[in-house]
Amino acid sequence: MNALLTSSQRQLVRVISESGPLSRTEMANLLGLSKAAMSGIARDLIDLGVLHETETVYGQGRPSVRLDLHPECAFFVGISLLEDPAPMILCDLNGKIIARQSMPLSRDPHVIAEAITEGLPSLLEAHPEAKEKLSGIGVALSGFVDETQANCVQSTLLNWQDVPLARIIRERSGIETFIENDAKAVAVSEKLFGSAREIQSFSVVSLGDGIGCAHFIDGKLYRGNHGGAGEIAHCTIEPGGAPCRCGKRGCLDTVSSMKAIKEMSRAEGLECTSLSDIEYEASTGNAAAIRILHRAGSALGLAIANLIQINDPGLILITHVEGSFDGLFGTVVNQAIETNVLPRYAGQTPIRIKRVDGDVWARGAASIAAHNFLIGPNTN
Amino acid sequence: MNALLTSSQRQLVRVISESGPLSRTEMANLLGLSKAAMSGIARDLIDLGVLHETETVYGQGRPSVRLDLHPECAFFVGISLLEDPAPMILCDLNGKIIARQSMPLSRDPHVIAEAITEGLPSLLEAHPEAKEKLSGIGVALSGFVDETQANCVQSTLLNWQDVPLARIIRERSGIETFIENDAKAVAVSEKLFGSAREIQSFSVVSLGDGIGCAHFIDGKLYRGNHGGAGEIAHCTIEPGGAPCRCGKRGCLDTVSSMKAIKEMSRAEGLECTSLSDIEYEASTGNAAAIRILHRAGSALGLAIANLIQINDPGLILITHVEGSFDGLFGTVVNQAIETNVLPRYAGQTPIRIKRVDGDVWARGAASIAAHNFLIGPNTN
């Protein structure tokens, strides 16, 4: 389907997916084409069902009609390999989840491909239009993925080394498949479906048992030279600090991840199983809880401040599943960011907090497929 | 001149400037064009004097002829406002310096524009071909420059605030002018003329009285949302450390800049005026000198390690003017990088040291003009 589009058509689709609904004249200017050329391209895309007319904007002269991507011109499946059972969702081009189910997690890529293929019919059952226009599968996993978004170079969690997962799934299911690291997938989903749509450069910091991070730079996901951009979790924050499972000492991961916070609490004899518990203890004046949250928050804030200093992003989006960011932890994080950023910049970089639901990873996975559908492999 | 090129021609020029000499067939594949189209575009550019044939590569079949940019198809002037007197150079598209002179530094942008305009005739005097093909002026300065490379948003050194320097010079001299931050200019010059030509993502760390840093990401200079990407000097490296002139505490700048190293030496009663002096003292066993170099080196190494973790660049290029990197300081920096980078990556990111001469800034400035000539303002 995407292959049938001409290069101008694909460029247009990309511009709209980045800038939102635009009038034909605006699009012509953005692409540097004449109104005449634009007219034809838009007509073709509307006939193909890719675009549709939305609101009419009244100004002086003839009103302009905004064109937007038709949300139901393509559907995507997203699977998260971060949970067991693995969630599997079906969504449209707007990221709206249409169907949801789960499949057993496995470490064998062939078993995964099999489970996905077997799961597809029931996922698509009630949605014949999606069945017809299913345009890609996306898979999110914890680990390193190469720049073709096809091979998992390494994953500790799944115990993988150079696994061509995308190809395996593609061959078994017959559907275009792309894989991506979890944090990077969330960044793409925020850019495509979420609150970072209009921002060209931003970073996502995902806070969970581990700490993930990914960057969008100049409108593109930046993966780094070895696919390792955003490995903020293993920045040294407390030189000479506690040993980390990575082999170094004092990594951010050893102080600020939910796992670390819980472990520190346990070590201090606190009966806490979640961030909320610790926050509660801190609010009642428990010194150990306060100390732990302070330490974790300062470390995370410092790391984010360093990120801001180094990359000057237009937004920091902190996503977290557990607890809330309104307590001591969040306050300390914000404070630490403020005090460690060049005063000239302090407060200039918006920090947005987003509490995410159980669909984040699967939706992120689907967004990878959507991204490849919209932008395509060739970025000419 | 550049405006006369068609969009395909400009694309081709960009590809060659990024990838070096290529055969017509290779270029056709890279641009996704047919050999037929390529043939015509290449012929036109050769006729225009922009490209020329270089070596012939023999393989099986008809040998291929590599085309490269004609180094003398355009000339550029570069001026560094970092020194007094300000160096002013004339160079070709390869970055080869053809003429060199200097002009008095001033804080008044109009005086600068005047000095540049007055200096041009004598700079171009012995080079009539350059006079004819002078395609741009570049200016490097210490401070923040906006993304149009036209306005200096802020410069402490020059005491400027929102100065439209490029426009002022352009209007006075009649020549296309662009300005850029010093570290970013060096990064561009390394990408265009230097040793980072074939690397898509890399960072330059420039070590002098202050510490500068700039990133190339996916083949493009990344300036950051407020033009502040690369402000590594004000990363907090020693939390709660010495106060910095920026208003925070423990910035990298307060420990690892040459200025800081010299000040710390003075404070310790060492009679040192240069890095070499301190290195010498350290080599003779002076405890204070060793301590200072250790502290400075560890801090810089840690900052670079953080940069590697966050951005995973394909190369770190450390440029420095003073002293050498073979002594204790360099050793400690390298060691600190190694120990603070994810073990999986240790040694994976090449660290290249480059001792630079007095022309760096001016050549960097010229490269900004060259970059705008090659890539153009519109990156469509």
Place this chain on the structure above:
DNA sequence: GTTGATTTGTTCATTTTCTGAACTTAGTGT
């Protein structure tokens, strides 16, 4: 040597894509 294989690069008729200019359409302001 001569022949065949191989790959680069050119030519040219044809097709695709884009433009410029005139025109239609759908409003606003008076």
Place this chain on the structure above:
DNA sequence: ACACTAAGTTCAGAAAATGAACAAATCAAC
């Protein structure tokens, strides 16, 4: 009702890219 404005369309002609056939320059093999 009238001009005025800007969006979007139409269509002939210009520009750019393609495909296929071909010329050119080498290697490799007999």
